[in-house]
Amino acid sequence: MTGAVDGQHGAFAPAAHPMKIDGKPWRTIWLEPDGGSIGVIDQTQLPHQFTTRTLRSCDEAAEAIRTMVVRGAPLIGVTGAYGLMLALQVDPSDAALAAAFEQLNATRPTAVNLRWALERVRDRVAPLPPAERAEAAKAEAAAIAEEDVAMCEAIGEHGLAIVQQLAAARPAERQGQPFHVLTHCNAGWLATVDWGTALAPIYKAHRAGLNIHVWVDETRPRNQGASLTAYELGREGVPHTVIVDNAGGHLMQHGQVDAVIVGTDRTTRRGDVCNKIGTYLKALAAHDNNVPFYVALPASTIDWTIDDGVAEIPIEARSAREVTHIQGRTAAGELAVVQLTPEGSEGFNPAFDVTPARLVTALITERGVAPASEDGLRNLYA
Ligand code: MRU
Numbered sequence: 001m002t003g004a005v006d007g008q009h010g011a012f013a014p015a016a017h018p019m020k021i022d023g024k025p026w027r028t029i030w031l032e033p034d035g036g037s038i039g040v041i042d043q044t045q046l047p048h049q050f051t052t053r054t055l056r057s058c059d060e061a062a063e064a065i066r067t068m069v070v071r072g073a074p075l076i077g078v079t080g081a082y083g084l085m086l087a088l089q090v091d092p093s094d095a096a097l098a099a100a101f102e103q104l105n106a107t108r109p110t111a112v113n114l115r116w117a118l119e120r121v122r123d124r125v126a127p128l129p130p131a132e133r134a135e136a137a138k139a140e141a142a143a144i145a146e147e148d149v150a151m152c153e154a155i156g157e158h159g160l161a162i163v164q165q166l167a168a169a170r171p172a173e174r175q176g177q178p179f180h181v182l183t184h185c186n187a188g189w190l191a192t193v194d195w196g197t198a199l200a201p202i203y204k205a206h207r208a209g210l211n212i213h214v215w216v217d218e219t220r221p222r223n224q225g226a227s228l229t230a231y232e233l234g235r236e237g238v239p240h241t242v243i244v245d246n247a248g249g250h251l252m253q254h255g256q257v258d259a260v261i262v263g264t265d266r267t268t269r270r271g272d273v274c275n276k277i278g279t280y281l282k283a284l285a286a287h288d289n290n291v292p293f294y295v296a297l298p299a300s301t302i303d304w305t306i307d308d309g310v311a312e313i314p315i316e317a318r319s320a321r322e323v324t325h326i327q328g329r330t331a332a333g334e335l336a337v338v339q340l341t342p343e344g345s346e347g348f349n350p351a352f353d354v355t356p357a358r359l360v361t362a363l364i365t366e367r368g369v370a371p372a373s374e375d376g377l378r379n380l381y382a
Helices: 058-066 073-090 094-105 112-125 130-168 200-207 224-236 245-253 279-288 374-380
Strands: 002-004 029-031 038-041 051-055 179-183 212-217 240-243 259-262 266-268 273-276 293-296 325-329 335-339 352-355 362-365 368-370
Touching (some): 029 073, 051 073, 058 073, 073 130, 094 112, 112 130, 130 179, 130 200, 130 293, 130 368, 179 200, 179 245, 224 240, 259 279, 273 279, 279 293, 279 352, 362 374, 368 374
Parallel strands (some): 179 212, 293 362
Antiparallel strands (some): 002 051, 266 273
């Protein structure tokens, strides 16, 4: 079901929720008042239309993840966790639990948060009698969501300290100027439950009164930067400018980027980071121009089973149609999809790339800031 914004949503206390749209607090996902279905913001319609959807079955949850109604590694994980709840409400048997796990886990392959959250719910409910499983899955999914909010806020605090240090260390002639952060894709609150990962330090800095400005990579082909990052920064009143994906290197060469902060969908135990396609090129440009390159992540994004991100992380291949076509709003206010490429030209659409740890200045986690290395991560997560 789809509905326009009209006020109340979700079973949570608005005062506890920092992110607002037109003055109303929102999260990206919530338990509906009926206690048995899930509400989400439909991100495929943003920034032009703000609508919500109600997910009532495991099939609907899987479809919402697959079609990117919800997206962003932490939010995909929470949606998957609630998807298991929805499945168990219908059939709490071992076989149904296993089938729902497989169905949800197959929706998107790269972000490890999905597998992590599904395993967490499955391991919590599997030892229970079937009659108790759906309620236990609901509680576990809610706990994952609440923990995600807390982790993202902590990432924001640790990232704020870095931004403040970097801003203060700028030469005297640059002190009055905005602190310019470049980000890629959307790793804000729309990619999580609240706050965001890469954008959490930016929101914290903005609220602390720091003069901050964000270069927003449009992030072809799905344009999560142009549509989602720009949207949420705008709602928070954070100064920002959307740039084409190829502009970042030029801006860095001309001293227009003080730091890059991005998110990650999977981080290996030695600190390689997999994020939206194009992140690697930004890391190379940052390295060449001595611009610090930070990656913000919660613990749920670390895959301790993997060393070498380039060799081992599965990269989602999405439809070539996302390359050959583009969605936007017409002058008449309608959402429309138009074709960019000539008839007969093929497209290829790897959705993520891997930035090797050596190009990452540091990882900003909920436990603090660590070098992008196995020692760095193990010092935080003993
Ligand atoms: O394909 P998406 O939109 O799910 O990709 C999202 C990203 O790459 C984010 O930057 C990532 O999930 C970082 S976590 C907030």
